[in-house]
Amino acid sequence: MKTDENKSVFIRENPRFKSFSEFWPFYVSEHSQPATRWLHLIGTIAGVTLLVYLIASGRWYLFLLGLIPGYGCAWLAHFLVEKNRPATFKYPLWSFMGDYKMIALMLMRRKF
Numbered sequence: 363m364k365t366d367e368n369k370s371v372f373i374r375e376n377p378r379f380k381s382f383s384e385f386w387p388f389y390v391s392e393h394s395q396p397a398t399r400w401l402h403l404i405g406t407i408a409g410v411t412l413l414v415y416l417i418a419s420g421r422w423y424l425f426l427l428g429l430i431p432g433y434g435c436a437w438l439a440h441f442l443v444e445k446n447r448p449a450t451f452k453y454p455l456w457s458f459m460g461d462y463k464m465i466a467l468m469l470m471r472r473k474f
Contacts (some may be wrong), residue, residue: 367393373445379453379456382456382459382460385453385456385460386433386460386463388449389449389456389457389460389464390439390464390474392444392446392448392449393444393464394442394444395439397439397443398439398440398444399445399464399468400463401435401436401438401439401443402432402435402436402439402461402464403468403469404433404463405431405432405433405435405436406431406432406435406436406461406465407465408431408432408435409428409429409430409431409432409433410428410432411427411428412427412428412431413428416428432461433450436448436461437451
């Protein structure tokens with residue numbers, strides 16, 4: 363019988379994913395600590411809020427600044443809490459999608 367630890371090791375040894383559904387278990391395993399998930403939530407909400415503000419205030423050309431809070435909080439969480447390398451370095455699109463899926467599930471109080 364495989365444990366979650368074995369599953370995580372297996373996933374890390376086979377990092378080629380063909381779909382988001384294959385990537386999702388890896389993403390979840392890389393966000394095992396509640397503090398990591400909360401820092402992602404805080405950073406993403408701050409980033410989206412900043413992005414909306416910049417667009418609404420006519421400063422749309424500064425929209426890349428909206429990425430700083432989200433990625434800043436997420437990367438701090440990975441380096442300081444999880445002690446792992448952010449998946450966004452290898453899988454930027456799927457990591458972005460995973461972040462929003464994880465946050466949606468958190469806000470709906472659903473397990474993942």
